[in-house]
Amino acid sequence: MAMETHWNGDKIVELLLKCGKNAIGHREKLGFELKEDGSLVTDIDRQNEVFLKQNLETDDCCFIGEETIRDCNEAIVRKTLQGRCWIVDPIDGTAPYAHGFLTWGISIGYLENYRHKHGAVILPDSGEILATRNDQVIYARIPSLDIPVSDIDWTVLAPPPDAWSPGGMIMLGQRYTRYGRVPLPNPVLSSGSAVQALASVICNKAQAYIGHMKIWDVAGILPMMERLGILAILDNGTPMTCNVLGGAFDLDPKSKEFWGLADTVRIARPKALETLNEIMPVEKT
Known part of the structure; x- marks a missing residue:
């Protein structure tokens, strides 16, 4: 995967794989807490966010994560979004994840000058990964979260059909x-x-x-x-x-x-x- 500005696709996918493996590996003994807004949070949400921040944040590229965003004031928000910025969700779907369901994912987005430029997500339980590559969207279904990034067989996605289907989900x-x-x-x-x-x-x-x-x-x-x-x-x-x-x-x-x-x-x-x-x-x- 090609590198553009701070976006290194191979590195991002590797980080997603590690976060997915961490989440699945600790799920059996997992507890959760309720945040002020009533949504759930787990120790894995926090662990994944700290890990991503350590690997993504630099002096010239800020970091926004769901579990730490409450610390931001208006000045920080403007400064963050007008430059280069990572926006991550360490566990999207914490409620299904914490209760043992399979419908959750992990997301990393890259912004530059107020615009979402690149992104990648992983659905760890199904082994599905989607990411941007230049002007394309690529997809893979992997057999294991231990797979080396260089061994992933990517498919370039075409736009989905445009017609409405009465039976469509x-x-x-x-x-x-x-x-x-x-x-x-x-x-x-x-x-x-x-x-x-x-x-x-x-x-x-x-x-x-x-x-x-x-x-x-x-x-x-x-x-x-x-x-x-x-x-x-x-x-x-x-x-x-x-x-x-x-x-x-x-x-x-x-x-x-x-x-x-x-x-x-x-x-x-x-x-x-x-x-x-x-x-x-x-x-x-």
Whole structure:
């Protein structure tokens, strides 16, 4: 995998493999705590984040992680995003992970000058890895997390189909599952992990996603979506793009939704998204 600026694809994949192995290796004796917002956190979330910070953060490349982001004030936020920055989610889907389910992942995103440039994610239990490489998105399903990066057999992904399928799977976020509704005949699935759900859209296992997320949930995936022509539009009409300052995310440190989306987002290929909005119009509030 080629290197561009601070993005070294082989190194990033190696870090993901190590984090995945650490998470699986400690899962049997795992406990969890509740954070202030009611979400779960484990010692593995913290361990993986410390490990990633030690291996990614440099004097000229900042680091944002889900478990340490509360320490950021507005000045730090602006300084971080306008330069070079890593945004990681050490365990995306901590709830399913902590309870022994397989729908969780790990995400690393690279930003430069307010733009998501590159990303990579791993779904350790299924052995699936997705990453950007130059202008491409590459995919592999590995037999073991011990595999050397040089032995991974990568496939270049094509954009998923654009047509809407009445039988296509729709992935739902946790918040939307609790408070939203889907008056469609389509099957739906709430996996508890944005990384796993959006990877399913990218790999054409699911045709759409509806939900809410924080910036670290999608930082590794957004550069892939852009390369594959997958759109994301908030219910208030704002597009979620690789431009962090585009208005999709709440960047006010005083806000309860700090780092979160300003509204529910719908994600799919253009024609599929258009059809979804026709048969399930956005509810105006």
